[in-house]
Structure formats: C-alpha cells, structure tokens
Amino acid sequence: MMMNNRQPASLFSVAGLALASCLMLPSANAAAADEQYAKAARNYDTYCVQCHGINRNGRGINSRDMSVQPRDHSDAKGMGSIPDEEIFQVIKEGGLSVNKSVLMPAWGNVMSDEEIRELAAYLRHVCNCGSSK
Amino acid sequence: MNRYLLAALGLGFAAGPALAADGNGAGLLQSQCISCHAITKPESTSLDRLWERKGPDLYYAGSKFNKPWLEKWLQNPVRIRPAGEFYTRHLKAGDKEDVVDESSLTPHPKLSQADAEAAAAALMALVGPADLVSKGAFKGEKVSMAMGGMFFGKLRGCGACHMAKPGFGGSSGAELYTAGERLQGDYIYSYIKNPQRFDPRIWMPTLNLAEPDLQRLTGYILQLSATEAK
Missing domain, CATH: 2.60.40.420 (Cupredoxins -  blue copper proteins)
Structure with missing residues (x-):
C-alpha cells in the first residue's frame, strides 16, 4: 500500500491522536507541525508535486518520461547528504546552479526567499532527516 | 458535481444551445463564463486564488488565441492539459508514478456554431493590458x-x-x-x-x-x- 505523504503533517497528526490517550505531547507537537508547514506544503503541492509526486517520492506525474528522475524527498539517506544551503540554492536557482539536472528549474521568480527557506525546512520534515554535511 | 470540472479542458462555458443566436457574444461571456473564468483582470493574484479558480483567465484571450481555433474548439472541446487545470487537483498515486485521476475530469460543454462564433468574437476583443503581450516580439523566422x-x-x-x-x-x-x-x-x-x-x-x-x-x-x-x- 502506498503511503500518501501529501500532507505528512496530517498523518503525523493522526498518529499523534492515537497516542494522545496515553501521552498528550505528540498530538500537540503534530498540530504545531501542521501549522508550521502548512504554507510550505501548499507551495510543494503547487510547484513540486508535478515532478516529485504527491507521495514526495520522486514519482510525480511528469517523471514517467524524464531522462533524469526527480529526487525522492522521502529518502532520508539521499536527502541527508545534501547540505541545507544547496537545497535552498537548487530551489531558487535551479539544478544547473549546483551542477545537477536542467530538469530542476529555478523557482526564484515564483517564490520569495522566505518561502524557499520554509520549503527547505519542510523537506527536512518530509525526509525526517537533517543534513549530514 | 465537481466544481472544477470545467477547468479540466482549459476553458469553461456552461452554455445551452444557441444562447448567442443574436450574436451577443459579450452577453454570453457575461452570463455563462464568468463563474469559471476571469474576463477582467483579477484583483487578487494570490496562491489561494490559483487554487480556487475553476478555469484559466480569459481577460487577455484576444492576445493569446487564434480565432479560427477558438471557434472550432468551442464546438468540439478536447483536453489541452493532460492533467487538467489545476493539474495538482487531478492526480492520484499509480503503480509506478502519479497518474491523472480521470474521474475528477469532466468534458467541457459544446457550443453551437453560432454560439462558438459569437463567443470567439467576444473573446478576441479581450486583449488585456497593453504591455502584457509584446506585439511584434516574435520575429517569425524559421528555425531548425x-x-x-x-x-x-x-x-x-x-x-x-x-x-x-x-x-x-x-x-x-x-x-x-x-x-x-x-x-x-x-x-x-x-x-x-x-x-x-x-x-x-x-x-x-x-x-x-x-x-x-x-x-x-x-x-x-x-x-x-x-x-x-x-
């Protein structure tokens, strides 16, 4: 069964509710995560989903015929190898700016720097990983 | 009824037969199209509006489309965007990658020839802001x-x-x-x-x-x- 990560914070919230009977803290944290990442998740669903997929796994609808497959954002190991500043740069200025694929376009004309920073933080939430570099 | 159904094919008319038999295309746009399309420049350009709108903006249709195509398409509409508009509303997970959720898309209503011609004429009059489309920018040279x-x-x-x-x-x-x-x-x-x-x-x-x-x-x-x- 494929997990739908489209609103991972919401799933986390469900998990948090299940635990709430024995521990209130996870639910509260999940609700906070929902609110914290809501705007970034909306941007992801608008711009990133077309290639990176509704499950955030690199299997977007456009990925079928792409010569270079989009990054799997749920891959903790792969995402963990990318420094925070590179994530920001690749979103803002595109794949070529970090010697990666031209198929990753620059979104700096669509999203503000603040939105891109929020999106980068959201990606860390999705992969459940920090940067190892 | 899916409120985004008309967006699936790029344009949205909820037109019955021969609504513009009198040739009043502007009236047809006003009465039938504005529930899904902006025919004047929208005040809001927010992300929320992008998610809420039901079809593409048409306030610059006259600077965008070719009239013969409009007349033909309105009589026999076919999907232009494979995943509809707004694409992200029409996706579901597939075995390998995301696929179009066809059940979320509904065919665009067909217009009669008279209505299509009247609507196309009215749409071509909507040229939008003068500086939006650069007239003469494309030089028309053949390319390899x-x-x-x-x-x-x-x-x-x-x-x-x-x-x-x-x-x-x-x-x-x-x-x-x-x-x-x-x-x-x-x-x-x-x-x-x-x-x-x-x-x-x-x-x-x-x-x-x-x-x-x-x-x-x-x-x-x-x-x-x-x-x-x-």
Missing part, C-alpha cells in the same frame, strides 16, 4: 527543428512538463504540438519570457532565456504544430 528540439528537450527541459508530441513528455503543462494552431506567436514568446507576468503564482518557472533562445523556442513550438499536423 533539430536545433529547436534539442533546446526544448535536453538543453532547457521543457519536455519535463510539456508534450511536444502526443503521448510523450510531461502532463502538468499544456500540450504543445497543437500550440501553433491555438496560440499567437507573440503570446508564446511573452509567456515563456516571464510566465509570472501573466500570473505571479503560476506553476511554470521563468527560464531567464536570452533573446535568440526565446525566438528559437517560440519558432520551434509554432513549427512543431505544423510538423505534427502532417
């Missing part, structure tokens, strides 16, 4: 299809989101093998140059192309249509 194809595919990655031929390419953007029939060259040029001038939150990125590349890409897309038609 081999060079254009390489630029479209490998060098700029347009094929990631758009289909240059039926059945191959991306689905979140409009098919482009019919663009030459549908669209004006100056519109294609202006839109590629800066999609956010048309809609600040649209999901097509700005590629920051140099002038020769804008000319080449516009020419390729227009010729692509002619090539596919053979």
Whole structure:
C-alpha cells in the first residue's frame, strides 16, 4: 500500500491522536507541525508535486518520461547528504546552479526567499532527516 | 458535481444551445463564463486564488488565441492539459508514478456554431493590458527543428512538463504540438519570457532565456504544430 505523504503533517497528526490517550505531547507537537508547514506544503503541492509526486517520492506525474528522475524527498539517506544551503540554492536557482539536472528549474521568480527557506525546512520534515554535511 | 470540472479542458462555458443566436457574444461571456473564468483582470493574484479558480483567465484571450481555433474548439472541446487545470487537483498515486485521476475530469460543454462564433468574437476583443503581450516580439523566422528540439528537450527541459508530441513528455503543462494552431506567436514568446507576468503564482518557472533562445523556442513550438499536423 502506498503511503500518501501529501500532507505528512496530517498523518503525523493522526498518529499523534492515537497516542494522545496515553501521552498528550505528540498530538500537540503534530498540530504545531501542521501549522508550521502548512504554507510550505501548499507551495510543494503547487510547484513540486508535478515532478516529485504527491507521495514526495520522486514519482510525480511528469517523471514517467524524464531522462533524469526527480529526487525522492522521502529518502532520508539521499536527502541527508545534501547540505541545507544547496537545497535552498537548487530551489531558487535551479539544478544547473549546483551542477545537477536542467530538469530542476529555478523557482526564484515564483517564490520569495522566505518561502524557499520554509520549503527547505519542510523537506527536512518530509525526509525526517537533517543534513549530514 | 465537481466544481472544477470545467477547468479540466482549459476553458469553461456552461452554455445551452444557441444562447448567442443574436450574436451577443459579450452577453454570453457575461452570463455563462464568468463563474469559471476571469474576463477582467483579477484583483487578487494570490496562491489561494490559483487554487480556487475553476478555469484559466480569459481577460487577455484576444492576445493569446487564434480565432479560427477558438471557434472550432468551442464546438468540439478536447483536453489541452493532460492533467487538467489545476493539474495538482487531478492526480492520484499509480503503480509506478502519479497518474491523472480521470474521474475528477469532466468534458467541457459544446457550443453551437453560432454560439462558438459569437463567443470567439467576444473573446478576441479581450486583449488585456497593453504591455502584457509584446506585439511584434516574435520575429517569425524559421528555425531548425533539430536545433529547436534539442533546446526544448535536453538543453532547457521543457519536455519535463510539456508534450511536444502526443503521448510523450510531461502532463502538468499544456500540450504543445497543437500550440501553433491555438496560440499567437507573440503570446508564446511573452509567456515563456516571464510566465509570472501573466500570473505571479503560476506553476511554470521563468527560464531567464536570452533573446535568440526565446525566438528559437517560440519558432520551434509554432513549427512543431505544423510538423505534427502532417
């Protein structure tokens, strides 16, 4: 069964509710995560989903015929190898700016720097990983 | 009824038969189209509006479309964007990758010939702000299809989101093998140059192309249509 990560914070919230009977803290944290990442998740669903997929796994609808497959954002190991500043740069200025694929376009004309920073933080939430570099 | 059903095909009319038998296309737009389309420039350009709108903006339709295509399409509408509009509303997870949730898409109503001609005439009168589409920007020079194809595919990655031929390419953007029939060259040029001038939150990125590349890409897309038609 494929997990739908489209609103991972919401799933986390469900998990948090299940635990709430024995521990209130996870639910509260999940609700906070929902609110914290809501705007970034909306941007992801608008711009990133077309290639990176509704499950955030690199299997977007456009990925079928792409010569270079989009990054799997749920891959903790792969995402963990990318420094925070590179994530920001690749979103803002595109794949070529970090010697990666031209198929990753620059979104700096669509999203503000603040939105891109929020999106980068959201990606860390999705992969459940920090940067190892 | 899916409130986004009309967006699936790019234009939305909820028209009955011969609504504009008197030739009052402007009245038809006003009474039948504005529930899904903006025929005047919208005040809001927010992301929320992008998510809430039911169909593409038409306030600059006269600077975008070719009238003969409009007349034909309105009588026999077919899907232009493989995943509909707004694409992200029409996706579901597939076995390998996301696929179009066809159940969320509904065919666009057909207009009678009289209504289609009246509506097309009214739409062509909606030219939008004078500085939106750069008149005469596309120089109309023939381009090499081999060079254009390489630029479209490998060098700029347009094929990631758009289909240059039926059945191959991306689905979140409009098919482009019919663009030459549908669209004006100056519109294609202006839109590629800066999609956010048309809609600040649209999901097509700005590629920051140099002038020769804008000319080449516009020419390729227009010729692509002619090539596919053979």
